[in-house]
Amino acid sequence: MRFHVIIRYIGLVLLINALFLLLSAGISLANHWDTGFYPLLLSFLLTSALGAFPLIFVESENDINTKEGYMIVVGAWILSCFVGMLPYVLWGGEFSVPNAWFESVSGYTTTGGTILADVEALPKGLLFWRSSTHWLGGVGVVMFVMLILPSLGRVKMTLSNVQISPLAKDNYRYKSQKVIQILLVVYVGLTLLETVLLKIAGMDWFDAVNHSFSTIATGGFSTKNLSIAYYNSVWIEIIITVFMAVSGLHFGLIYASLIGRSNNIFRSEVSRYYLLSMLIAGIVISVDLWWSDIYPTLFSSLRYGIFQLVSVTTTTGFATTDSNVWTSFAITIMILFSFVCACAGSTAGGIKADRMLISFKSIFAKIRQLQHPSAIIRVKMDNVTVDNDTLGFVNLFIVLYLLCVMAGTVVFSLFGVDLITSFSIAFATMANVGPGFGEVSSLGNYGGLPDPVKFISTLLMLIGRLEIFGFLQILFFKSWR
Amino acid sequence: MRHVKTVTGIRKKILYGFVILGSLLFFSGMISFFELAKLSRSTRTIMDGSIQDVELSKRMLDAVQEQNTALLQIVSHADSAGRADTLLMEGRRSFEEAFRDALRIHENTGKLTGVSLAKDNYDQIVNQIYADTVDIANIGWFTNVYKTSYYDLTLAIKNFMIDTQYAIDRNTDRIRENAYRALMPGIITLGVAIILIIVFFALIDLYYIKPVLKITQGLRNYLVSKIPFNVRVEGHDEIAELRDLVEEMVDAARRKEQQ
Numbered sequence: 130m131r132f133h134v135i136i137r138y139i140g141l142v143l144l145i146n147a148l149f150l151l152l153s154a155g156i157s158l159a160n161h162w163d164t165g166f167y168p169l170l171l172s173f174l175l176t177s178a179l180g181a182f183p184l185i186f187v188e189s190e191n192d193i194n195t196k197e198g199y200m201i202v203v204g205a206w207i208l209s210c211f212v213g214m215l216p217y218v219l220w221g222g223e224f225s226v227p228n229a230w231f232e233s234v235s236g237y238t239t240t241g242g243t244i245l246a247d248v249e250a251l252p253k254g255l256l257f258w259r260s261s262t263h264w265l266g267g268v269g270v271v272m273f274v275m276l277i278l279p280s281l282g283r284v285k286m287t288l289s290n291v292q293i294s295p296l297a298k299d300n301y302r303y304k305s306q307k308v309i310q311i312l313l314v315v316y317v318g319l320t321l322l323e324t325v326l327l328k329i330a331g332m333d334w335f336d337a338v339n340h341s342f343s344t345i346a347t348g349g350f351s352t353k354n355l356s357i358a359y360y361n362s363v364w365i366e367i368i369i370t371v372f373m374a375v376s377g378l379h380f381g382l383i384y385a386s387l388i389g390r391s392n393n394i395f396r397s398e399v400s401r402y403y404l405l406s407m408l409i410a411g412i413v414i415s416v417d418l419w420w421s422d423i424y425p426t427l428f429s430s431l432r433y434g435i436f437q438l439v440s441v442t443t444t445t446g447f448a449t450t451d452s453n454v455w456t457s458f459a460i461t462i463m464i465l466f467s468f469v470c471a472c473a474g475s476t477a478g479g480i481k482a483d484r485m486l487i488s489f490k491s492i493f494a495k496i497r498q499l500q501h502p503s504a505i506i507r508v509k510m511d512n513v514t515v516d517n518d519t520l521g522f523v524n525l526f527i528v529l530y531l532l533c534v535m536a537g538t539v540v541f542s543l544f545g546v547d548l549i550t551s552f553s554i555a556f557a558t559m560a561n562v563g564p565g566f567g568e569v570s571s572l573g574n575y576g577g578l579p580d581p582v583k584f585i586s587t588l589l590m591l592i593g594r595l596e597i598f599g600f601l602q603i604l605f606f607k608s609w610r
Numbered sequence: 611m612r613h614v615k616t617v618t619g620i621r622k623k624i625l626y627g628f629v630i631l632g633s634l635l636f637f638s639g640m641i642s643f644f645e646l647a648k649l650s651r652s653t654r655t656i657m658d659g660s661i662q663d664v665e666l667s668k669r670m671l672d673a674v675q676e677q678n679t680a681l682l683q684i685v686s687h688a689d690s691a692g693r694a695d696t697l698l699m700e701g702r703r704s705f706e707e708a709f710r711d712a713l714r715i716h717e718n719t720g721k722l723t724g725v726s727l728a729k730d731n732y733d734q735i736v737n738q739i740y741a742d743t744v745d746i747a748n749i750g751w752f753t754n755v756y757k758t759s760y761y762d763l764t765l766a767i768k769n770f771m772i773d774t775q776y777a778i779d780r781n782t783d784r785i786r787e788n789a790y791r792a793l794m795p796g797i798i799t800l801g802v803a804i805i806l807i808i809v810f811f812a813l814i815d816l817y818y819i820k821p822v823l824k825i826t827q828g829l830r831n832y833l834v835s836k837i838p839f840n841v842r843v844e845g846h847d848e849i850a851e852l853r854d855l856v857e858e859m860v861d862a863a864r865r866k867e868q869q
């Protein structure tokens with residue numbers, strides 16, 4: 130493990146962050162030199178210095194091993210969160226150090242939970258930086274899932290198997306150049322397309338860019354206190370719903386569909402399961418809301434029901450209404466879907482539809498095995514057999530995931546947070562959803578929680594973002610060297 | 611033998627390191643200085659504004675009191691030389707002047723709305739007295755109409771003064787926020803500078819100190835025990851060139867010894 134090589138590449142990532150800080154400072158400057166300018170400028174200088182320093186001494190290295198690659202990604206993530214909080218801390222206002230750290234981690238992990246009671250009080254430059262952390266974090270997620278996890282090896286890092294081997298491998302094992310191509314085409318392309326569509330639907334350019342950044346990264350930061358509810362526009366909601374749903378698909382699959390490869394979204398079992406289950410649940414919730422007289426018409430029930438469900442399932446966290454007032458049935462479905470979430474290879478968090486599907490299939494396989502003890506029954510995904518190691522690790526992942534949520538709930542309740550809110554924080558941060566229920570509902574915020582709860586929440590965000598095992602590697606790094 | 615084509619080496623790298631650290635401290639110092647200057651300016655503005663408002667309130671209160679004294683003299687027929695009229699006119703003029711000054715400063719703030727309404731009412735009553743259209747000897751009118759109007763006006767002026775005091779309290783948060791913004795760049799830059807100094811030391815140790823020690827040890831091993839010179843160093847700068855040259859020299863010496 131070469132420390133100097135790791136810090137060189139972390140430095141490069143920090144320079145990308147610095148570029149966005151400079152862009153944000155430019156927006157502050159254009160916005161009549163608002164109060165965000167100096168905090169952003171100084172943060173740019175500090176981040177540039179931190180990023181450029183190793184580049185002076187350490188020469189470019191083409192031969193980076195997988196462990197170093199893993200450390201680069203994880204290190205870059207944590208340091209990005211650190212530099213990301215600098216403009217907030219420097220600006221002050223509602224941002225104390227714990228609040229700034231929370232906002233930054235929430236941004237980079239694409240969680241989208243906020244501590245701000247008044248988002249609109251932020252200067253434009255800082256709002257842009259906030260959305261940029263989502264977008265940059267989203268790029269990091271895609272890189273992590275497509276480049277690092279698959280290369281970590283079968284035995285040591287079976288998580289990659291969970292995400293790749295059940296599906297057609299050829300489509301998912303990309304070389305780094307290919308990943309950049311995918312990122313450019315899919316990630317940037319979707320962002321640009323959504324920005325233009327939101328502008329046409331009635332948003333101004335600034336809001337359109339910010340909301341596109343949040344949507345494609347499945348983040349959830351908005352420039353308005355009322356989130357998407359502020360616009361009260363069906364067209365804006367439809368556009369955002371579609372882009373949230375698309376951003377929950379495997380980016381490699383979207384790319385494969387775009388270039389006309391055979392293994393595309395429509396042939397993937399996981400994608401079909403993800404889209405269909407979301408559609409059915411959305412309709413069921415909407416009918417329940419209409420039936421319970423929460424909304425006067427079926428159309429408005431569909432409008433709010435589907436948007437909120439897609440927002441939670443894709444772990445985005447945008448809101449068009451306060452789902453706290455919904456029926457227990459609707460809330461329960463929402464919570465279930467925020468556990469399952471979207472597909473692996475997307476920017477969404479949570480257990481992932483892939484794992485759930487494999488887990489369901491393994492349960493059915495087990496039942497059939499019990500009925501026919503001598504039969505050889507295999508679990509298949511897209512006609513590819515899923516090996517027993519993968520099955521074991523999928524189930525282990527789900528158990529670990531639920532354990533983390535339970536542990537989080539217990540710890541949060543220790544600090545005097547009520548049970549519903551504690552559970553909400555645990556699942557919403559672990560799945561990188563952002564808003565939950567109780568005090569942290571879709572139109573609420575995390576600002577009123579005790580500081581230790583905020584810190585532990587950020588830990589859960591990182592654990593969820595790094596897919597549990599990815600985070601645990603840091604704790605057991607000595608044995609991995 | 612490998613030659614370093616350009617002087618990309620030690621001096622330039624160390625210089626760049628120091629330039630980065632220096633510029634970081636310079637710019638953060640500049641930002642802190644700018645924020646401190648802004649803090650000083652805004653504090654001065656707030657304090658000046660507050661003093662000015664208190665002064666204006668005092669002038670308005672004095673002028674109203676002057677008018678009130680003159681009216682009392684007129685009502686009680688204590689003014690034999692007609693000095694009360696002059697005093698009343700003088701009081702009105704002083705009040706108008708102070709009110710105009712206050713209005714100029716707080717034109718669109720709405721802070722003087724209360725004073726303006728009470729003033730209009732009071733002026734109307736004084737005009738009535740002056741025009742002799744009311745029975746000023748009537749104690750009921752004096753208590754119910756005149757006194758109420760007088761108290762309304764003085765109360766409005768006092769409220770304006772109190773509002774000014776509250777504004778200082780409200781502005782304290784702004785001052786505190788500005789002070790925070792002036793202080794934080796220094797603290798954060800210091801933290802980052804410490805990190806950079808540690809990284810700087812670690813890199814200098816890795817690229818320059820350790821290789822020099824390794825080359826020295828390798829040379830000593832050869833001279834004392836004839837152990838072949840086999841030293842690996844990071845980078846392609848003067849240190850690497852030094853290593854190559856030493857290796858070449860050791861090889862030449864070995865070849866000579868073998869002959």
